[in-house]
Amino acid sequence: MAASSWQVALLAVALCVLPAALPAASAARAFFIFGDSLVDNGNNNYLLTSARADSWPYGIDTPDHRATGRFSNGKNVVDLISEQIGSVPVLPYLSPELDGQNLLVGANFASAGIGILNDTGIQFANIIRISKQLTYFEQYKHRLAKLYGPERAARVVGGALTLITLGGNDFVNNYYLVPYSARSREFSLPDYIKYILSEYKQVLRRIHGLGARRILVTGVGPIGCVPAELAMHSLDGSCDPELQRASEAYNPQMEAMLNELNAEVGSGGGNGAVFVAVNTRRMHDDFIADPKAYGFVTAKEACCGQGRFNGIGICTMVSSLCANRDEYVFWDAFHPTERANRLIAQNYLTGSTDYISPMNLSTILHLDRHLHD
Numbered sequence: 001m002a003a004s005s006w007q008v009a010l011l012a013v014a015l016c017v018l019p020a021a022l023p024a025a026s027a028a029r030a031f032f033i034f035g036d037s038l039v040d041n042g043n044n045n046y047l048l049t050s051a052r053a054d055s056w057p058y059g060i061d062t063p064d065h066r067a068t069g070r071f072s073n074g075k076n077v078v079d080l081i082s083e084q085i086g087s088v089p090v091l092p093y094l095s096p097e098l099d100g101q102n103l104l105v106g107a108n109f110a111s112a113g114i115g116i117l118n119d120t121g122i123q124f125a126n127i128i129r130i131s132k133q134l135t136y137f138e139q140y141k142h143r144l145a146k147l148y149g150p151e152r153a154a155r156v157v158g159g160a161l162t163l164i165t166l167g168g169n170d171f172v173n174n175y176y177l178v179p180y181s182a183r184s185r186e187f188s189l190p191d192y193i194k195y196i197l198s199e200y201k202q203v204l205r206r207i208h209g210l211g212a213r214r215i216l217v218t219g220v221g222p223i224g225c226v227p228a229e230l231a232m233h234s235l236d237g238s239c240d241p242e243l244q245r246a247s248e249a250y251n252p253q254m255e256a257m258l259n260e261l262n263a264e265v266g267s268g269g270g271n272g273a274v275f276v277a278v279n280t281r282r283m284h285d286d287f288i289a290d291p292k293a294y295g296f297v298t299a300k301e302a303c304c305g306q307g308r309f310n311g312i313g314i315c316t317m318v319s320s321l322c323a324n325r326d327e328y329v330f331w332d333a334f335h336p337t338e339r340a341n342r343l344i345a346q347n348y349l350t351g352s353t354d355y356i357s358p359m360n361l362s363t364i365l366h367l368d369r370h371l372h373d
């Protein structure tokens with residue numbers, strides 16, 4: 001059923017069917033997404049930027065084998081979470097299809113290349129930085145209230161699930177972009193982490209202030225182990241220790257910051273928690289430590305790319321492309337395959353507190369079931 005609603009949604013886009021013709025998705029919980037390329041599902045298609053995934057072989061494993069703007073061979077992690085909450089995929093905010101009933105499904109504001117800091121991803125030119133994503137969220141709320149009235153709009157937002165994925169680019173595309181980067185001369189690593197987390201805290205306060213009440217916040221993944229970093233820094237395929245140290249130091253401090261925020265907004269750290277920490281590093285580490293245990297052939301080589309570890313440059317139609325995407329953890333030099341995303345999404349749903357804390361998505365869905373009766 002989830003697969004068929006995905007197909008219906010894609011078909012609707014392909015045929016330019018009016019939004020009202022989509023299935024009655026308004027019954028499910030709305031879903032809002034903020035962040036970077038790990039969760040962008042097509043906003044950058046509408047922008048003049050080099051950070052894009054709108055041409056083949058991106059999307060090779062979607063039903064019509066067409067690129068959608070997702071940085072994956074197929075679905076990304078938020079598509080799979082939409083399936084879990086019983087919803088159709090959320091549309092990118094810039095999509096002209098996002099209107100009418102489709103607004104009730106939520107909206108995806110993410111934009112590949114961005115970070116917590118405004119100067120992260122500056123090389124990608126025209127991308128939607130996080131403060132702009134929040135401005136779009138305000139705009140979305142106005143549109144929703146205009147169509148459905150302020151009470152229903154507040155119910156949709158307050159009953160929604162929200163996810164934000166940021167931070168990886170603040171290391172990869174800022175602090176460690178080049179040796180002796182401006183930021184690395186300005187800050188030691190511990191001070192930089194403190195700085196970006198204090199900025200992040202303000203972003204999260206603002207999302208809460210706009211009415212979001214269940215907010216999944218992902219940590220930084222194993223950025224030293226992605227094929228791009230192996231290609232540049234590793235002789236033998238071992239992960240880059242400096243980048244790994246950065247994510248190791250960042251993640252527990254991010255979790256502590258979320259605990260402070262939960263206390264600040266009066267939700268405590270238990271079942272009432274507004275902010276939920278997702279340990280994507282831990283989720284990925286499992287595959288990286290033992291890819292075969294998860295049915296992967298490699299967690300080092302990208303499926304689509306060129307050069308060492310297939311991790312150099314971007315994935316294009318002239319790249320070397322693997323035959324079986326399901327055997328690879330990494331689709332391109334930075335982003336997971338749909339199959340890896342599926343395992344990650346399963347961890348969101350049923351993982352222990354080592355993976356998602358203070359509770360997993362299935363607990364959240366159970367606790368919040370009255371919101372959607």
Ligand SMILES: *[C@@H]1O[C@H](CO)[C@@H](O)[C@H](O)[C@H]1NC(C)=O
Nearest residue numbers: 116117118119129131132199
């Ligand atoms: C980033 O840019 C926005 C919008 O111009 C601004 O409000 C915000 O303060 C900036 N953040 C930092 C850390 O400079």
Ligand SMILES: *[C@@H]1O[C@H](CO)[C@@H](O)[C@H](O)[C@H]1NC(C)=O
Nearest residue numbers: 350351352353359360362363
């Ligand atoms: C996570 O989900 C599973 C399955 O629904 C549940 O049994 C478990 O208790 C949950 N764990 C936590 C820490 O919430």
